[in-house]
Each structure stands twice: as C-alpha cells, then as structure tokens.
Amino acid sequence: MKIISRRKLIQLSLLGGIASALGSRSSFGKVLALMPTPNETEGPFYPAKDQNEKDADLTQIEGHRGVAQGQHIIVSGQVQDIAGHPVANAVLDIWQADANGRYRHPRDPNPAKPDTNFQGWAIIDSDENGFFRFKTVIPGAYPASGTWIRPPHIHLKISKPGYRALTTQMYFPDEKHNKTDLLLNAKSAAEKSAMIAKNIGQQGNLPIYEYNIVLDLLRK
Ligand SMILES: [Fe+2]
Numbered sequence: 001m002k003i004i005s006r007r008k009l010i011q012l013s014l015l016g017g018i019a020s021a022l023g024s025r026s027s028f029g030k031v032l033a034l035m036p037t038p039n040e041t042e043g044p045f046y047p048a049k050d051q052n053e054k055d056a057d058l059t060q061i062e063g064h065r066g067v068a069q070g071q072h073i074i075v076s077g078q079v080q081d082i083a084g085h086p087v088a089n090a091v092l093d094i095w096q097a098d099a100n101g102r103y104r105h106p107r108d109p110n111p112a113k114p115d116t117n118f119q120g121w122a123i124i125d126s127d128e129n130g131f132f133r134f135k136t137v138i139p140g141a142y143p144a145s146g147t148w149i150r151p152p153h154i155h156l157k158i159s160k161p162g163y164r165a166l167t168t169q170m171y172f173p174d175e176k177h178n179k180t181d182l183l184l185n186a187k188s189a190a191e192k193s194a195m196i197a198k199n200i201g202q203q204g205n206l207p208i209y210e211y212n213i214v215l216d217l218l219r220k
Helices: 004-015 178-179 189-195
Strands: 073-079 092-097 122-127 131-137 142-145 148-150 152-159 166-173 198-203 206-210 213-215
Touching: 073 166, 092 131, 122 131, 148 178, 166 189, 166 213
Parallel strands: 073 206, 073 213
Antiparallel strands: 073 131, 092 122, 092 152, 142 148, 152 166, 198 206
16 A cells, blocks of 8 residues: 655645544554545446346346356455545445456447346445455456457445545456556556455455455545
C-alpha cells in the first residue's frame, strides 16, 4: 500500500476537514494513510434487468443442473478506510463477463455464446471486520474496439454511508492483455498494483485471489 506523506496528508485534511479521523501513527511518528482504491469507468454492461439470484456464488444458479463454464475461483479481501480501519457492512455490487467474455446484457455485441449457467451479477456485504468473499469464474477477455482487447476483469461498485462511493475494476495477474489495456495502462504503477488481485493459494481445487479495497472518506 502506498504511504502518503505527512505534508500530503495535511493537505488532504485541510481539504476535507478530516484531521481528527486520521490517527494512526507508525513507531517513527509518521502519519500513515492508505491510497484509496482507484476509480475506473462503470463501462456499458452494468446489468440492465433485475434478476432473482445475486448471491456470493456466481458459478451456480438455483434450479440449474449445470455449473458455470471456465476456471472457478474464490475472490476474497477486506474493505478498509484510508486510516486502515475495517469497513463493516459495505455493499459490494459485482458484475462481470462469463468465461467466454460475454456479459448478461442485451447490448453486449460480443458474438461469443452466453453461458446460461453463469450468474453474472452478485450483491454482497462485507462482514463486521470488513471481510468479503465470493465464488466466480475467471472472466474471458473480450474485444472492446478496433484492436483493443479488454483483459479479464471484474467490475465492482462499493458503497457505505459516510464514504465516497467507489466504482472500479479488478484485474488478474499475469494476463497478457493487461499489458495493452487502455484503461489499466492509464493508471500509475501504484494504482495498477492496487487494481490487480494477488493469487494467494488454493482452497481445494479453487485458486484464491486476494483483492483488498480502500474507501476514501466522504469529502464535502
Ligand atoms: Fe467490462
């Protein structure tokens, strides 16, 4: 996580009148603050139509015999504020393409066949310690425009009263299309590193990706 200098922090505090909310100090007396997770565009494929099932397992839909195609994975992490405090009961609104790179959206022009066993959308809460977890698939890359291929990514909107609402995208490590993505490569190295999840091991045969989220304070 990026450490913001004391001077920068004072500037931020003056801007937002938040000095009293930021108290964490290292043993060297520096005030520590985490970089808020970078914003990213919502994109054109936020679900257009409501659906019954938006639970934390996107790989299965109730009543379907089959499960979603592709590599099933766990994504887990913690929502924190910029002072490093856990943010409990934050709402995470999550949507993504299926393993073929196709969204459950009527205006997705991708000719790839939709996976009807993939839930595509979830709305979950962080727990009392800010932790969250969901099961999904690694989304497929898909054509955006011209020669631009979007790398696998998961869209998220995270909200909690008192915090600045965040819309962002989570990426996967070691994906070849990360190198040429126009959105990801508009970010700084520190921002990219915050937006790319880390593969931290396996649960049974499911790879686990850690993705932590830092919410900024609401500035008036
Ligand atoms: Fe997308």
